Amino acid sequence: MLCFISYDIEHNKVRTAIAKYLIRQGCQRVQKSVYFARLSPAAYRDIATNLREIQALYDNQDSIFILPVGEDNLNRMELIGQNFQYELEVNPPNTLYF
Numbered sequence: 001m002l003c004f005i006s007y008d009i010e011h012n013k014v015r016t017a018i019a020k021y022l023i024r025q026g027c028q029r030v031q032k033s034v035y036f037a038r039l040s041p042a043a044y045r046d047i048a049t050n051l052r053e054i055q056a057l058y059d060n061q062d063s064i065f066i067l068p069v070g071e072d073n074l075n076r077m078e079l080i081g082q083n084f085q086y087e088l089e090v091n092p093p094n095t096l097y098f
Contacts, residue, residue, distance in 0.1 A: 002036070005065065007065070010062060014062075015033075
């Protein structure tokens with residue numbers, strides 16, 4: 001499953017912890033608060049659950065969005081400005097071992 005994850009988090013410490021967590025989970029940073037990933041359904045559920053738990057730990061007005069996208073929609077996406085390597089996630093290179 002391909003998805004974008006984005007957040008608007010006020011506290012630096014929480015924002016940094018979430019950024020590091022998403023990178024450890026294999027998410028690719030697209031912008032400062034936007035990530036892209038290819039996740040299994042189980043990994044998607046785990047990330048959503050963990051982010052929901054973090055969100056509930058403190059009084060805040062923050063928001064986190066997890067947006068699944070279909071490959072057909074991703075291929076129609078318009079990139080304006082600096083590009084990111086979503087092709088590596090969508091079409092991983094084939095490797096042959098001899």
